[in-house]
Amino acid sequence: MKKIYTSRNSRKNKNQIHEEDYYYIQSNIFPKTLGKLPFLPNVFVERQNDIKNIRNLLLEGNNPLVLFNREAGIGTTSVASKYYYEFQNEYKHIGWVHCKKNICTAVLTLAQSLGIEFNEKMAENKRYKCILQVLSSIEKPCLLIIDDVNDYEDLKNNIDKLNECSNLHILITTNITNFNLIKNYHVKELNEEQIVALFREYYPMHKDSDNVLLGEICRAAGYNTQVIIMFAKHLYEFNQVRETYSLNKLLEEFQKKGLFLAKDNQIIGTEYHVYGGINEEKPEDILKVLLEIGDLTEQEKSLLSVFAVLPSIGITHKDLTDLLSQVKGIELILATLSQKGWIDFNESTKTYKCNTLVQETIKKNKSSMELLDDCNVLIESLISRLEYEPGTGHLTKISYEKATTIIEYSEAILQFFKTAERSISVLCERIGRYHATVGNLTKALEYYEECTELKKKLYNEYPTNTGFKFGLAIAYSQLGTVYKNIGNLRKTLMCFKEDAKLTKELYEEYPNSVALKNGLAMSYSQLGATYQNTYNFSKVLEYFEQYTKLKKELYEEYPNNMGFKNGLAVSYSKLGTAYRDNGNIPKALECFNEEIKLFSELYEANPTNIRIKNALAISYSKLGLLYKNMNNFDKALKYFMEDTKLTKELYEENPGNVGFKNGLAVSYSKLGSMYKSKGELSKALEYFEEYSKLKKELYEECPDFIGFKNGLAISYSKLGSTYKNMGDLNKALEYYEKYIKLRTELHEEYPQNIGLKNSLAIAYYKIGMFYKDxxxxxxxxxxxxxxxxxxxxxxxxxxxxxxxxxxxxxxxEKRMKSLKNIH
Incomplete structure (x- = not known):
């Protein structure tokens, strides 16, 4: 059973709580490993003093602790990774996240490991607070490492929030050197002995006679660990058979390119120290020269482009070979790049990682279009894996667990590529659809907005391209749906109108296109539903009439198409509601009857289809309500009974489905109201008691869920009213007092909620009338x-x-005036 919670912030800020502040935890038993395993280099230079010092600082309570060095490539991530693996058995839970954008989005990647599901309307900052709330409650001691945090303001804004998680040891790696708000630990450069040891690990033929030269080159390279490793691997690659390419020869090649010149600008050999040493160089300039002299093939350079845009995390061999299966000789290219030092490979975990320094070097030395060409296979593979089922949005090729990794790769790519290219716009749309399906509307909105802008640019550039025009229409539809779900009706209407305009133009150009005809019908449906929320009932009717007209034509053209038949049934339902709201009851009845006829036929043909069975139950309920409002109680009762029968079967077949349980409670409430209207109070009481029983169970299972508490309050009101009409005034008062109690609690918990404030006003009036009469x-x-x-x-x-x-x-006030003589 999922448990429902509200965010800590929401409980403190009850004036601002909404239903979207709720989140769900599948289980209170959390896995030991949270997030992904960090990449551990095969070779780790002895830094036991660093590891020991970090351990002591964390045990002393210096939390969070920042590991820093001013330059990328010195080894802070490796030190943090080493600590993670060395002390993993000392912690109940261990987590590692990579900060590719900001701390908030990095921590949010732990949601899946923690089994947390958020309400789709919950904002990202609230989700972040919920994750921290859960982390602060899990069994201690726990470790969380946030890698690569290099934005000063981001770090500053999050320190206090992270500090609240007192049961966690938190390590943060960064190149920020002047952050003094919390304890810092400086991961220093390697000393001479460590440099030689590291260099020899990758280049066993290194001679002690070259130690002085190696030390000077390392000093000039800022003691950058990544540069040292790549120098060693470069030499090893050129000297596998016999030593013909010395460290001095490598230095000369750099000097020919203008780097590592003697400080008096003379080209020097091993006697550089006589002249006062060589010039310091930036690590990225050093790697640029290595790229030029490294004899990389075009295929190797292309694969480096792929690594440059992927996140700097451990990527499995399987992922790479699956995603790049169309790249000829991918296995050999990976092995060669690893041997040459451009990517790291961990044998035990079968993962590759590209250092951020290497990534930045590659990106700076290729144009955006060159990188895009190199990454085309990867992008198309990601698009393919994120294919989804139309309508539901459910992924069809990969699991949702695997999708988190694919999304991480895809989002990293879109952080770099902002070009209006077809493949980029499609990938952007797939990411948006994934986030919409899993209920992260903030993320869905971000990517759908970007997708719409990209597709708009493509259409403006190629206005005669039908595919780009249709793609833009779909983009507006998807964006409008997200705006609708977050409650922005103005932007919803704007998007749906643009969608309808473009789709109508396309349909008029291609009147025989079934897809465009159906697309236009759906556009009209979306506009009708949006106008319902603005209470513009004439507009609602206008669009639902057009929607039904097109759906009827499609069904008549393809009578064996179950989808078109179902679509027509749905259209009659919406049109019937529109006629009812416009006061045209005969037309509403006609539409609701057509809806029931179609759903009954669909259910008879598909008796095991839960969705169709539920749709038929809802159809009976709507027709029952219409007959009730017409005071035709016998017919209303007939349809309410049909609704209850089907809904009860659905709940009994799916006892864990909260929606069906709540639906059955509502069905009992309608029957109770119906019998009460007919004057059959004993029957009414029987159904209201069943209604209240189910609502109480739902509330007890999910006590923080406002809807169930509100429903229980309503059930008490109905029971009180029924007992009052039966003459049992003590029972009536008992339930009215329960009703007032819950209504008061709800108002106190959410004092700015207009609906709950109005409901309490009604409750006070009802009990006032009870005491008066x-x-x-x-x-x-x-x-x-x-x-x-x-x-x-x-x-x-x-x-x-x-x-x-x-x-x-x-x-x-009139009631009060009539009682004024008592004061």
Whole structure:
């Protein structure tokens, strides 16, 4: 059973809580390893003093602890990785995240490991706080390492938040040197002995007589570990058979390129120390020369481009060979690049990693278009793996567990490529769809907005390209859907109108296209649904009529197509609702009957299809409500019974489905209301008790979920009203008091929620009327009327134009006036 929680911040800020502040945890048993395993180099120079010092600082309570060095490539990540593996058995849970964008997005990657599901409307910053809330509650001691945090403001803004996780040892690697808000530990450059040891690990033929020269080159290279390793591997590669290429020869090649010149600008040999040493050089300039003199093939350079745009994390051999299966000789190219030092390979984990210094060097030495050409195979592979089922958005080729890795690769690529190219726009759309499907609307919005901009540029550049025009229409539709889900109706309408405009133009150009006809129908449906939320019922009717017309044509053209038949049923449902809201009841009845007819036929043909069965149940319910409003209670009861029968079967077949359980509770409520209207109070009581029983169970299972608590309050109101009508005033009062208690709690928890404030005003009025009419207690009645009046005055301050609130206030004040003689 999933447990539902609210964020700590929301509980402190009850004025601002919304249903989207809830998140779900699948289990309170968390795995030991959180996130991905860090990359551990095959060779690790002895830094035991560093490891020991870090351990002592963490045990002393210096948390978070920052490991820093001013230059990339010195080894802070390797030291953190070594600590992770050496002390992993000392921790209950260990986590590693790579900060490719900011600390917030890095920590959010732990959600899957922790089994956390967020409400799709929850903002990213709130999700981040929820993750920290969960991390602070898990069994200690725990370790969290955040690698590669190089934005000073980001680090500054997050330190206090991370500090709240007192049960965690937190290590942060960075090249920021002046951060004094927390304890720092400086990972220093290697000393001469360590340099020689590291160099010899990769170049066993190194001679002691070259130690002085090696030391001077390392000094001039800023003691950069990555540069030292690449020098060693370069020499080894050129000297595998016999030594013909010395360290001095390598130095001369650099000097010919203008690097490592003697400080008096003379080209020197091993006697450089006589002249006062060689010039210091930037690591990226050194790697640029190595790239020029390294004899890399075009295929090797292309594969380096791929590594340059992927995240600087351990990437499995399987991932690379799967994603780049079309690259001829991929296995040999990977092995060669590893031997030459351009990428690292860990034999035990079968993972590759490209150092950030190498990545930046590659990106600076190729144009954006050259890099895009080199990465085309990778991008197309990622697009293919993120294929999804139309409608549901469910991935069809990979699991959601695997998708997190594919998304990480894809997002890293889009951080670099901003070009209006077809492949980039499609990859952007796939990422947006993934985030929409898993319920991260903030991320979905980010990528859909970017996708729409890219597709707009493509269409503007190639206005006669039908594919680009259709792609832009789809992009607007997807973006509009996200805006709708986050509640931005103005932008929703704008996007859906653009979608409908483009799709209509395409359909008029290609009237025989089934896809465009169906697409235009869906565009009209989206516009109709959006206008419903703005209460523009004439517009709603206009678009749902056009939607139904096209759906009817499609079904008549393809009567055996189950999808078109289902679509027509749905269109009748929406059109019926539109007619009802416009007051055209005969037309509404006609549409609802057509809907039931189609869903009944679909259900008979597909009796095991849960979705169709549920749709039929909902159809019966809607028709029942319509007949109830027409005071045709017998027909209403007939359809409510059909609804309850199907919904009960659905719940019994799927007892773990909260939606079906809640649906059954609602069905019982409707039957109770129906019998109450018919005057059959015993029957009404029976169904209201079933309704209340299920709502109570739902609330007890998920006590933090506002909807279930609200539903339980409503059930108590219905029970109180029924007992009142049956003459059992003590029972009626008992339930009214329970009703008032829950309504008061909900209002106190969410005082700015207009709906809950209004509901409490109604509750006070109801119990006031009960005391006035049935308990002959005018004083208590007046007291409750006063409370209702107070809330309604507050509501009218928020919504002064509300006719509903002003009418209700007039009603309450009249009741109070009739009782004024008691004061």
């Amino acid at each position: 049935y308990k002959n207690s005018k004083k208590r009645a007046y007291k409750y009327f006063q409370e209702s009046e107070k809330l309604l005055i507050e509501l009218l301050k928020y919504m002064p134009q509300s006719v509903i609130f002003s009418s209700f206030l007039d009603k309450v």
